Amino acid sequence: MLLYSKVSLPLVKEFKTSFGTEKDRNAILFILNDGEIEAYGESVTEEDPLYGYEDNFTALYVIRKYLAEILNKTKDPQNFMEKAERIKGHLMAKAALEMLLWDYVSKKEGKPLHEFIGHSKGEVEVGISIGMSTIDDMVNTVKQAVEQGYKRIKVKIEKGYDIEIVSAIREKFPNINMSVDANQSYSRNDFKIMEKLDDFNLAYIEQPFKMEDLNAHAILRKRIQTPICLDESITSFETFKNAVELGAIDILNIKPGRVGGINNTLELMLNAKENGIGVWIGGMLETGVGRSFNISIASQEYVNMPGDTSPNSKYFKKDVTNEVFIMKDGKIKPFQKAGIGVSLDYAFLKRMEVDGGKLID
Ligand code: OSB
Ligand code: MG
DSSP states (O other): OEEEEEEEEEEEEEEEEEEEEEEEEEEEEEEEEEESSSSEEEOOOSOOOOOSSSOHHHHHHHHIIIIHHHHOOOHHHHHHHHHHHSSOOOHHHHHHHHHHHHHHHHHHTTTTTHHHHHHHSOEEEEEEEEOOOOOOHHHHHHHHHHHHTTEEEEEEETTSSSSHHHHHHHHHHHSEEEEETTTOOOGGHHHHHHHHGGGHHHSSSEOOOOOTOOOHHHHHHHHOOSSSESTTTOOHHHHHHHHHHHOOOOEEEOTTTTTHHHHHHHHHHHHHHHHHHEEEEEOOOOOOOHHHHHHHHHHHTOOOOSSOOOOGGGGGGSSSBBOOOOBBBEEOOOOOBBBBBOOOOHHHHHHHHEEEEEEEO
16 A cells, blocks of 8 residues: 655744745655555655755656556566656656665665665764855854754855855854855856855855756856855756766765655766765755655765755654654764664654545555
């Protein structure tokens, strides 16, 4: 039986980016139970298509119409993706079920997912992604994050709210590992702003230009010293190869939920390593379910930079999972139980559920 449950969880702190402000995480969770094993998945989509074109409605639509049926025929993640390939795009919807199947097969083998994947370091270096707010509030949030031991501080910026905030933070914290994420808010008219950002010794500038404009990133990369990190632009192995060939990328933010799941993530990681591209695992404000997948994947030896995998408490007062991650010395360890190693707090899930039902008997 395959069920879905859409929950609306209030965020501890609203999250403002160049594309909008999120106050709640509206997550669709998927639960597969075959009488023997219970496996979970989560779609990284939100209510509105602001980060990318997919949203909760399109994900559920594609899963209901095409993908659930494929999952009913195969429980092998690779085979699932092969069969799903005739459906174009919709990688977030595909990832939700592909990742669920990784949880399923690793549980069947009785192994924790991070070990089942195969190259686990057993721990993950953690960075934080800080949303936009007033300068005072952002400087204060950075201070707290540094005290908590985070290994890298990423701050959201947008056109018109950039130099001011970066210089205020750098003044107080000249030596921290710091990066910025623009979520596509600049254009080719803004190279001068990027050249100013180049003076702040940032670890990288993430996705300054439109996702389609790989060339703008390549031009910028020649003009500044700061490494360029791509997030939204990299939707597939093909866009990644194009980015490398064009000289548009130094560092890759892989969100397994954005690239169609774990198989695609592993392929990207291996290729990034071969091409000397840095890799870290990003996040989409996931609940404990999606978070556990991301942390299992981030423990892979190919991941060589701290990513956006904060402990649950950064996002939610209470999460849907009974188990929560604790960060110690800026590190988190993946769970050791089989699969993603989490169980659902069903009573809480039901209370937070805004929609739900059966997809397959
Ligand atoms: O661009 O990395 C991003 C959250 C939602 C959508 C896009 C992004 C983000 C984050 C937060 O930066 C990462 C996290 O803490 O989950
Ligand atoms: Mg990003």
